[in-house]
Amino acid sequence: MSSYHTPVMLKECIEGLNIRPDGTYVDVTFGGGGHSRAIMKKLGKNGRLLAFDQDADSQKNLVDDDRFEFIDQNFRYLKNFCRLHNAIPVNGILADLGVSSYQFDQAERGFSIRFDAELDMRMNQTGSLTAKEVVNTYTEADLHRIFGIYGEIQNAKSLAKTIVTARLNAPINTVADLKNAIAGLIPRGKENKYLAQVFQALRIEVNQELEVLKDFLIQSAEVLVSGGRLVVMSYHSLEDRLVKNFIAKGKFSGEVEKDFYGNDQKPFDAVSRGAITASDEEIENNNRARSAKLRIAVKK
Incomplete structure (x- = not known):
C-alpha cells in the first residue's frame, strides 16, 4: 500500500469521521486502502465499510475482512450502490479527491x-x-x-x-x-x-471530475444519517470551492435558500471553521499534502 499512495492527513480524516464501532462507513476513493484500513481499525464486529474505486489497479490493495465490501464503480453512483448493498443510511463518508501518487508514477x-x-x-x-x-x-x-x-x-x-x-x-x-x-x-x-x-x-x-463531485455531494446528503459525517479532501481550488459552497449553502452557487420561517435550507453544518491544512512536518514528508484542503461537515 505504501508504494501506492501515502494517505494525506490520515489522523485528521479519521477523527473527522467520528467513527462509531457499530456504524456503516463509505470510503469513496479507496486507492491504496490507507484510509480504509485506518477506518477498519476503529470498527467493531458489527461495523461495515464500503469502498468505491473505478481504477482496476486499486483492487491489488483490497482488505481481507468480512466487514469490508469493495465496489468497482465511480463514486458518482454512491446512492445506487449503497442501496444495492443495503447500506442506507450510513454514518460517515470519506472522499480523498484527485489522482493518487501511484497513478502519477505509472x-x-x-x-x-x-x-x-x-x-x-x-x-x-x-x-x-x-x-x-x-x-x-x-x-x-x-x-x-x-x-x-x-x-x-x-x-x-x-x-x-x-x-x-x-x-x-x-x-x-x-x-x-x-x-x-x-x-x-x-x-x-x-x-x-x-x-x-x-x-x-x-x-x-x-x-468529468467536477460533475462527478457535484453528483457525489448531492447524494452524500441523501445517504447520510442525521448526525453523520462528511469528510472531503481536495487538492485544487475548483474542487474545494464546490465542497465549501455545498457545505455552507446546500448548493454550488448563489445564496442559501430559506424555508417559510426563514430557516436555512441546507443539509450540512460545517464542523471545522474553514479548511484544515496539513502540518509543516507532513508537507515535508509528503509533498502531495502541500495543496490539500480538508473540510468536515455533519448532516443536520
Missing part, C-alpha cells in the same frame, strides 16, 4: 508531465474518452473553455489556437507531442506550473 497512464507516454489520463481504464481524443478532436472554442475554466490558464485562448494549428500538421498523441506543440507559450521559469495546469484541465475533462 508513466503509461499519461497523468504526469515527467514521463513521455500516450495522452491517456483515464481514471477508469475502460472509459472511452482520453486526453489524446480531447486534444485532437475538440473544437478551438471547447479547448479554450476547458483550459480557461479547469486549468485557470491565462493565455487559454492562445493555447487552444496553438493546439488546433499544430494538429493540422500531425496528431498530438503523446506527452512529448503536446509539450513540443505548446513550447512557445510556456512562461519561462514557470514551465512545471504551466504544464501542471494544462494537464489538470485535460484530466478534469476526461474524467
Whole structure:
C-alpha cells in the first residue's frame, strides 16, 4: 500500500469521521486502502465499510475482512450502490479527491508531465474518452473553455489556437507531442506550473471530475444519517470551492435558500471553521499534502 499512495492527513480524516464501532462507513476513493484500513481499525464486529474505486489497479490493495465490501464503480453512483448493498443510511463518508501518487508514477497512464507516454489520463481504464481524443478532436472554442475554466490558464485562448494549428500538421498523441506543440507559450521559469495546469484541465475533462463531485455531494446528503459525517479532501481550488459552497449553502452557487420561517435550507453544518491544512512536518514528508484542503461537515 505504501508504494501506492501515502494517505494525506490520515489522523485528521479519521477523527473527522467520528467513527462509531457499530456504524456503516463509505470510503469513496479507496486507492491504496490507507484510509480504509485506518477506518477498519476503529470498527467493531458489527461495523461495515464500503469502498468505491473505478481504477482496476486499486483492487491489488483490497482488505481481507468480512466487514469490508469493495465496489468497482465511480463514486458518482454512491446512492445506487449503497442501496444495492443495503447500506442506507450510513454514518460517515470519506472522499480523498484527485489522482493518487501511484497513478502519477505509472508513466503509461499519461497523468504526469515527467514521463513521455500516450495522452491517456483515464481514471477508469475502460472509459472511452482520453486526453489524446480531447486534444485532437475538440473544437478551438471547447479547448479554450476547458483550459480557461479547469486549468485557470491565462493565455487559454492562445493555447487552444496553438493546439488546433499544430494538429493540422500531425496528431498530438503523446506527452512529448503536446509539450513540443505548446513550447512557445510556456512562461519561462514557470514551465512545471504551466504544464501542471494544462494537464489538470485535460484530466478534469476526461474524467468529468467536477460533475462527478457535484453528483457525489448531492447524494452524500441523501445517504447520510442525521448526525453523520462528511469528510472531503481536495487538492485544487475548483474542487474545494464546490465542497465549501455545498457545505455552507446546500448548493454550488448563489445564496442559501430559506424555508417559510426563514430557516436555512441546507443539509450540512460545517464542523471545522474553514479548511484544515496539513502540518509543516507532513508537507515535508509528503509533498502531495502541500495543496490539500480538508473540510468536515455533519448532516443536520
